[in-house]
Amino acid sequence: MNDYKKLINDYIEEHTEDMISFLKELISYRSVQGEAEENAPFGKENKEVLDRFIAECEKFGFKTENFQGYAAHADMNELAPKLGILCHLDVVPEGTGWTGDPYKAEVRDGKVIGRGAIDDKGPAVMALYAMKCISDLKIPLKHGVRLITGCNEENGSEDMEYYRKKTEFPELLVTPDGNYPLINIEKGMLRCEFSADMPENCALVSLHGGSVINAVPDRCTARVKDTSPEEIAECAKGIENVKFTAETEGNLTVITAEGSCAHASTPEQGYNAVTAMLRLLDDISADTGVPVSVLNSMFPYGETDGGSAGVKCSDDISGELTLVLSVIDIENGSISGKCDCRFPVSKTLSEISENLCGAFEGDNIDAQIILGVEPHYVDSDSEFVRSLLAVYEDVTGNKGECIAIGGGTYVHETENGVAFGAEFPGEDNHMHGADEFITVDSLKLNAKIYANMIIALAGK
Numbered sequence: 001m002n003d004y005k006k007l008i009n010d011y012i013e014e015h016t017e018d019m020i021s022f023l024k025e026l027i028s029y030r031s032v033q034g035e036a037e038e039n040a041p042f043g044k045e046n047k048e049v050l051d052r053f054i055a056e057c058e059k060f061g062f063k064t065e066n067f068q069g070y071a072a073h074a075d076m077n078e079l080a081p082k083l084g085i086l087c088h089l090d091v092v093p094e095g096t097g098w099t100g101d102p103y104k105a106e107v108r109d110g111k112v113i114g115r116g117a118i119d120d121k122g123p124a125v126m127a128l129y130a131m132k133c134i135s136d137l138k139i140p141l142k143h144g145v146r147l148i149t150g151c152n153e154e155n156g157s158e159d160m161e162y163y164r165k166k167t168e169f170p171e172l173l174v175t176p177d178g179n180y181p182l183i184n185i186e187k188g189m190l191r192c193e194f195s196a197d198m199p200e201n202c203a204l205v206s207l208h209g210g211s212v213i214n215a216v217p218d219r220c221t222a223r224v225k226d227t228s229p230e231e232i233a234e235c236a237k238g239i240e241n242v243k244f245t246a247e248t249e250g251n252l253t254v255i256t257a258e259g260s261c262a263h264a265s266t267p268e269q270g271y272n273a274v275t276a277m278l279r280l281l282d283d284i285s286a287d288t289g290v291p292v293s294v295l296n297s298m299f300p301y302g303e304t305d306g307g308s309a310g311v312k313c314s315d316d317i318s319g320e321l322t323l324v325l326s327v328i329d330i331e332n333g334s335i336s337g338k339c340d341c342r343f344p345v346s347k348t349l350s351e352i353s354e355n356l357c358g359a360f361e362g363d364n365i366d367a368q369i370i371l372g373v374e375p376h377y378v379d380s381d382s383e384f385v386r387s388l389l390a391v392y393e394d395v396t397g398n399k400g401e402c403i404a405i406g407g408g409t410y411v412h413e414t415e416n417g418v419a420f421g422a423e424f425p426g427e428d429n430h431m432h433g434a435d436e437f438i439t440v441d442s443l444k445l446n447a448k449i450y451a452n453m454i455i456a457l458a459g460k
């Protein structure tokens with residue numbers, strides 16, 4: 001593909017230990033969102049990891065600019081930047097279940113294990129070394145390349161909002177914060193809140209399930225009059241993959257449903273404890289109120305395509321719409337909840353909002369949209385996308401093709417941005433989970449891909 005492939009391979013192999021040791025250092029900062037301080041809008045550790053990262057860029061001879069701790073960039077040459085590589089240095093909290101210290105990265109069985117290894121400190125290091133490689137090998141470029149690093153990707157991307165107010169993005173944007181081969185479609189997103197009055201003297205005394213709007217809820221609890229643990233056990237038999245328990249508490253039966261979590265963009269991977277509970281409550285003989293029946297028919301347990309809420313749709317390039325009832329509560333005589341919908345590029349936000357709100361209102365449930373984002377799409381036939389896929393095929397020997405996701409990345413609201421890497425097909429790097437890792441092989445392969453990408457998009 002280009003004359004420099006062998007030189008790049010050798011360079012990356014020679015610098016693997018340097019990449020690993022810099023990655024380990026970055027992982028040692030617990031850059032979870034924290035209290036804002038001066039020039040540290042997302043907390044002290046985020047400021048420090050950003051400072052450390054740009055100090056390294058400076059050491060490599062790249063000119064940098066720090067945007068008040070929101071984000072920073074590094075230019076690999078004096079030319080006007082045409083290609084921008086967007087990475088983030090903030091991480092999600094470590095959670096539980098680690099076999100080692102999440103912030104003292106180790107290399108075990110060919111893997112660098114630590115929080116941020118794949119999301120997204122590893123990719124930031126690989127992109128930096130790809131730039132250093134092209135620069136050290138003195139490979140001539142005709143355009144500038146800019147590495148942009150932010151500190152708020154995991155909590156709303158306020159970093160990029162700020163950055164864009166201060167400066168423009170380069171024309172071509174790549175974020176190594178997703179999957180290979182290449183993500184050119186990110187579905188639209190809509191979040192909705194609803195509420196309805198519960199009938200007086202209803203047998204359903206309390207209901208509580210789910211905590212975050214962007215996940216399939218794994219737990220739901222209800223307190224019900226006029227039933228028994230025996231009846232619950234009988235009705236629960238027909239509901240698969242969710243575990244129900246019931247016990248007597250005075251004149252009430254306390255029912256707990258336990259399913260399994262999944263991200264709201266891939267709801268088919270989880271078992272929704274809230275919709276399972278609604279089905280159970282609607283099935284038992286006690287009167288649990290009309291709103292429960294209505295919600296059970298709009299969000300039947302096991303359905304994730306919004307069919308019963310009147311929003312089912314799909315297209316060839318982005319796949320099916322997904323709809324998740326993620327939170328439910330009864331308080332002060334009112335039942336309320338939240339749902340999360342991801343819709344294909346062939347639909348607009350207003351079409352989907354209208355249909356979904358219409359379905360609620362037709363059943364006397366008040367609903368309002370609390371967040372709406374149009375889908376993101378970059379033409380799979382564009383020269384930009386085709387060049388990236390060609391690089392992927394050339395370096396990995398595997399077939400390159402575009403994929404669609406329900407989640408959103410840094411480039412969602414940009415004109416011409418795609419996610420390219422860093423997870424390879426079939427890999428599970430425990431992103432956001434315990435023992436997050438990147439293999440040393442993937443680390444090298446990514447750096448080689450990004451170096452070749454720089455030549456393909458900015459080379460002579």
Ligand SMILES: [Zn+2]
Binds near residue numbers: 088119120153177
């Ligand atoms: Zn990320």
